Amino acid sequence: MAANPMSQFNVYRIGPEIKVGAFDISFTNASLFMIISTVSILLIFNLGSKKNSILPNKIQLLAELSYTFVSKMISDTAGSKAKPYFAFIFSLFMFVLFCNMFGMIPYTFTVTSHIIVTFVLAAFIFIGVTVIGFTKHGFGYLKLFVPSGVPAVLLPLIVIIEIISYLSRPISLSVRLFANMMAGHTMMKVFGGFVISLGIVGGWLPLSFSVALTGLEILVAFLQAYVFAILTCIYLNDALNLHH
């Protein structure tokens, strides 16, 4: 089991099997880490917002820095109209970040390395953004697919390309996060396996790689959460401020 780099992505049931109708909604290790992530987010931010001192302590500073970081990111990419969606993007960023980071601890499970999880998030964002776009602009939202300043001859082609690129947003968004997390964790597992199989003689080289990869993966974990959130902001910007 330890040798297979993919076995770390196995989902298994914890506790009894729970079934609602035909659906199996048993508590699994994935559910466990989702709940660990959300509970730790809530704990940290609750602690960080409890006391309001002029000179913030460490945890308050952490909460406030994350708040200003996300709010700046949203106002930079989507403008002031995106303020009502701040809480959602903040939770999204924190959820993805914490899931990624908890996955970096050995023997844990990475929630975001499963395509179904990232796809549900991305599909929700896609549907939400589309609904926002149509409610804000009505059928004028379809102008998103017709860029201005394009020659009439090319227009049919461009419109088709735009529609395809719009429809592929949830797929690209979900696959980007899922593939990054899966590839990184697989690679770390492979190098970890090298350390064991090469033993005391040759194991040092893959071990050093493993150390470097851990750093890289932590960076990727943060970066992918950031990319996920900022792409959401960009999609939201398209829906809120129709620029075409």
Add this chain to the structure above:
Amino acid sequence: MVKKIYFQSIFFSFFFIKEAFAAESGGMPQLNPEFWVSQIFWLILSFGIMYLVLSKLILPKISNNLESRKSQILENIEAAEKQREDSDAKLKEYDEIISKSKLKATSIFNQAREKALKDIGAKREVLDKQIDNEISEAEKEIDVLRKKAPDKINKIAIETSSELLQKLIGAEVNNSSISAIVDDLSKRNGDKYYGN
């Protein structure tokens, strides 16, 4: 030798991994739909609760904290600015007071000096007058004395000459004739004896 073993072991380890891959059935567990519904359910549940708690309870508090800190800092800066202005105004007032009192001090000094000078002048005048008076009185006395001096000298001359004559001649001479001679002499040589 070590190098050879090293590369060999890396090579064999690939075999090992390949075997492990082969041993496990089905490649990616992510594509196994057995727990998809469970994952979707738990994702929506945990994320939804987290979103609700964050958006309704925690984030408003953080934004409140940030706002209150911002406003308090602004207030403090304003208060500091005001106090600085106050102290500037007070410094100006103080400077004015100092310059005014300097002016006053110089004027008082000048007045005092003038008064002192006036006093000195008046006293000097009085003293001068007194001195003049005394000098003139003394001169008058001297004058009187000088005027009286010839008569006395004449008298002495007459008495001495009469006594001399008595001793020399042994006869009494009339005083009046002697005095006539003395008068005559003093009139002739008076300037020589009593002149200045």
